[in-house]
Amino acid sequence: MKRLLILMLILSQSGLFAQQLERHNKVLKLMGSRFEITAIHEDSQVAWDAINAGIAEIQRIERLISSWDPNSQTSEVIRQAGMAPVQVDQELFDLIKRAIQISKITDGAFDISYASMDRIWKFDGSMKEMPDAETVALAASRIDYHKIILNEAERTVLLKDKGMKIGFGAIGKGYAAQKAKEVMSSLGIKNGVVNASGDLIAWGHDERGQVFEVGIADPKNIQQVLSWLQVENTSVVTSGDYERYVMFDNKRYAHIIDPRTGYPTTGIKSVTIITANPELADALSTSVFVLGVDQGLELVNQLPGVECLIITDQDQIKTSQNLTLNNKS
Numbered sequence: 001m002k003r004l005l006i007l008m009l010i011l012s013q014s015g016l017f018a019q020q021l022e023r024h025n026k027v028l029k030l031m032g033s034r035f036e037i038t039a040i041h042e043d044s045q046v047a048w049d050a051i052n053a054g055i056a057e058i059q060r061i062e063r064l065i066s067s068w069d070p071n072s073q074t075s076e077v078i079r080q081a082g083m084a085p086v087q088v089d090q091e092l093f094d095l096i097k098r099a100i101q102i103s104k105i106t107d108g109a110f111d112i113s114y115a116s117m118d119r120i121w122k123f124d125g126s127m128k129e130m131p132d133a134e135t136v137a138l139a140a141s142r143i144d145y146h147k148i149i150l151n152e153a154e155r156t157v158l159l160k161d162k163g164m165k166i167g168f169g170a171i172g173k174g175y176a177a178q179k180a181k182e183v184m185s186s187l188g189i190k191n192g193v194v195n196a197s198g199d200l201i202a203w204g205h206d207e208r209g210q211v212f213e214v215g216i217a218d219p220k221n222i223q224q225v226l227s228w229l230q231v232e233n234t235s236v237v238t239s240g241d242y243e244r245y246v247m248f249d250n251k252r253y254a255h256i257i258d259p260r261t262g263y264p265t266t267g268i269k270s271v272t273i274i275t276a277n278p279e280l281a282d283a284l285s286t287s288v289f290v291l292g293v294d295q296g297l298e299l300v301n302q303l304p305g306v307e308c309l310i311i312t313d314q315d316q317i318k319t320s321q322n323l324t325l326n327n328k329s
């Protein structure tokens, strides 16, 4: 009897009695982007309940932060710009507070009030000529994170000047990915991935028990993988998809605005940030675009636990100090 028990123990430890881990995933459009949500679990019911809860969480966040949805709290803050403070949920208040902190560490390169420019620059191919300098200057004069006034006690947000706007395009997807991961984890998913069109967080391992790997596309041929990054409980966020930019006079303008000038940034094709929290990664990837290669890497090298890979307009690859690339051919 005793012998049998010992044998069973050994067998169960060797995994023979364990159910097979399986990968379940769903691709869908959320926050205007393609999301892929993956749960790895032996019980498909547990996996799907978690995936659906993750989706509901992302939709909830979208309703809170969207500036397209006239019913969102964000839209109300924008409508009241230059007039009255608006009381918001603690969650939105805290997100704005964190966004302002990132503005501070990036010296204003990251600024959610960039959004006053959103009627001027269009990156969907519809723009045929440069907007005139005056229009750009006027809209740019409304960008200033110092004029986003937060009142802790009242939990209100006031945009000080008329015409000011805020937008979470550079931080919202990362935040949503983090929250979806938290919800899925709380429902028992120890291994999973939330990928919000290149804003990705992975936790645990894949169904074979191996570390997840993320391929960085070769800028010269985006079907090819330039390098594999091993992602173990971390996030990998890439800013600058290859589609959204405009060309004027042979210059490539990215869909990220330099708050200091009101013009889109030039010089960088894509920025990948690797760090634990996808919200920070999302915001920093946008910031590095604005700061440029040198200042961007200087900032990242000062931040513990943050790494970065930049692809320049000339297809050069620049990395932060502690990033080692794993080139498999």
Ligand code: ADP
Binding pocket: 109, 110, 111, 112, 114, 167, 168, 169, 170, 171, 238, 239, 240, 241, 255, 256, 257, 258, 259, 282, 285, 286, 290
């Ligand atoms: P992607 O859309 O490729 O994921 P980002 O995460 O960098 O790239 O987000 C870009 C979006 O961020 C823009 O479409 C816009 O909504 C917003 N944005 C543009 N410039 C800035 C800026 N300087 N600071 C904060 N947000 C910005």
Ligand code: MG
Binding pocket: 169, 170, 171, 239, 281, 282, 283, 284, 285, 286
């Ligand atoms: Mg970003």
